[in-house]
Amino acid sequence: MPKSSPPPPPRKPRADARRNRERILEVAKEVFTRSGADSSLDEIAKLAGIGPGTLYRHFPSRESLLEGVYCGEVEKLAAAERRFSDTLTPVEALRAWMLLFVDYIGAKQIIAPALNTMVGGSKVFECARDQVQGAIHRLVARAIESGDIRADLDPFDLLRALIGVANVASAPNWRDSARRLVHILIAGSRPGA
């Protein structure tokens, strides 16, 4: 088949760049999960099949890479918030989301620095922080409106407690402990309590 029109300038490098970015994030999540937030960036680059310079171009700092990795991860938590809010009573939506948070964070072994900044004012992890903070904020607000939760409850208090569990997710029976904690927290947040 003859091509009559001049070929468009190849967009390939752009595609390569995007593909590289994805691959970096993929590998970085794996390595961070396995070896902690202090993992060697060179190792990540090597596993991603790129040179250190390329990694550097995409993520000029370790923190920007951490942010890149975990920002996408928490999107699912944000989505779940909307879903639960649509289908459950306010307090049960809150409970379901907290249980999901525990499961999700624990399973993904999201690392401590990323977690801690979720309740901090740090500029890094801005995206992850905003999503998580927004979700619990809305869930709590709704539960307060419905009268199931004390009006003076600060959503961050719950978040901090959740993060505490996540930080020790490696302990043997952390998951059951975490689930019990969610119920305790909600029970302790009811108006009468």
Added chain:
Amino acid sequence: MPKSSPPPPPRKPRADARRNRERILEVAKEVFTRSGADSSLDEIAKLAGIGPGTLYRHFPSRESLLEGVYCGEVEKLAAAERRFSDTLTPVEALRAWMLLFVDYIGAKQIIAPALNTMVGGSKVFECARDQVQGAIHRLVARAIESGDIRADLDPFDLLRALIGVANVASAPNWRDSARRLVHILIAGSRPGA
């Protein structure tokens, strides 16, 4: 009993060794608090005015130094447990101890690895872990006996939540949040909740 004999000449090298050890712990706590558990051991040695070999002689590994630093710190928590148990009702003793924990940990900025092992089975920080675990265990047991706390409450659940707060003690208003969390946790742990 009066001592007639002249006091033995003070053994200086032994004194030096002890002084060095104290100085190391002092400096190490400060540096760990400022720069985290990955701080340079050489820097600690330099600040303590000793060579790296001397640091190494006293604490052959980073973990042994961490343990040395924080083991003594938690002794005061253990002591407080006994005091509170003697003077307060069970549930108030528990509450008081949890509040103290929050204050103490937050003020001292005890670092995450030391905290996390408090609920883990790790061999390091054995001393700190045992003291803290023992304290909350006894406090909860008493409160359960008195009927103020649900019989199926696992003390570790509370500990995990407390640690979560401690891990983010750098956030601006963490202290108030932490105190509120203590009340929530206790309220959620009452039999009726």
Added chain:
Amino acid sequence: MPKSSPPPPPRKPRADARRNRERILEVAKEVFTRSGADSSLDEIAKLAGIGPGTLYRHFPSRESLLEGVYCGEVEKLAAAERRFSDTLTPVEALRAWMLLFVDYIGAKQIIAPALNTMVGGSKVFECARDQVQGAIHRLVARAIESGDIRADLDPFDLLRALIGVANVASAPNWRDSARRLVHILIAGSRPGA
């Protein structure tokens, strides 16, 4: 086939890398000879005008550097074997090669670990070992065929003796001693002896 296209521009960094490698080997041979196989790698890097990381990139272990240094050296011995085999009677070829070995090793001050592995089964210095072992093996085989050397002579026996001399090449009159030894070894290896 003529190439009409212009030659590709020379890739400079590759040239730098090669130059560095050569310079490292050069310096390393000198330092190893002067200060033994335990010389400081940092010193070698410094003398080569590179950082320690660069040395590490080229030779990730001390042994790989030793191998790099001495592998090239013994190539000349292998070449001499071929030359002597073509121009001399078998036994004189063997004698000539042994004398050259003595001269060469002694002059180059090839260090003990490199020498010793020539008769060992070690994986390091594989290249040097194979070349030297192959050479003496072939020379002895030819001399046996010609009837000038006892059929049951193990070439390694000669090699070990040669190495013994090389190991003490720093002694004042080692060279004459070594040459006499070669004649003794050959005389002792004749069929009648």
Added chain:
Amino acid sequence: MPKSSPPPPPRKPRADARRNRERILEVAKEVFTRSGADSSLDEIAKLAGIGPGTLYRHFPSRESLLEGVYCGEVEKLAAAERRFSDTLTPVEALRAWMLLFVDYIGAKQIIAPALNTMVGGSKVFECARDQVQGAIHRLVARAIESGDIRADLDPFDLLRALIGVANVASAPNWRDSARRLVHILIAGSRPGA
């Protein structure tokens, strides 16, 4: 109980010192054999149950310790020389001593630096060097007188070859190789050869 007579100055330290010296030599030989001539002196001191300062007093340098260790070892070689000279023909005494040397050195794994200085002019290992050099010197002299060995044979040549074998005593079949080498060397040293 009052002491009327002045207590005699305790001679104990002198005995302790001698005992320490023996213990050091014992341990040092073991460690040098196991871990080479670069073994940690501190380790030797620790295994000997003494402080590093005490080791330092007895042997102010690594070389003096090596000398102390191996000087005693070669005494048995010197004794064997006298025995063989009394009971064997000159050439067989020489052969027997060379075979013993090979066995002894190999079994004891006397380390390279100690060996090499046996034929060097070094001041260290003076004692070991003198004993070994004296022994082979006398054995060769007798064999020359008896007409079994060429008059122009330099005993050091034989020694160098023997040392070569010893230096590779770790190779799998070094012992047989070494024994064959002894026979070759003697055969090559006969007048007719």
Added chain:
DNA sequence: CATGAATGAGCCTTCATTCAT
């Protein structure tokens, strides 16, 4: 004399970062 705590130079190695190609 023995002790062993202290010293501190120096070793090997890692790694974020730069930059020539």
Added chain:
DNA sequence: GATGAATGAAGGCTCATTCAT
């Protein structure tokens, strides 16, 4: 844009040596 060689500061750690007791 991608590459990966080079860099060099810094880290942990070892160890011969000194010296107060």
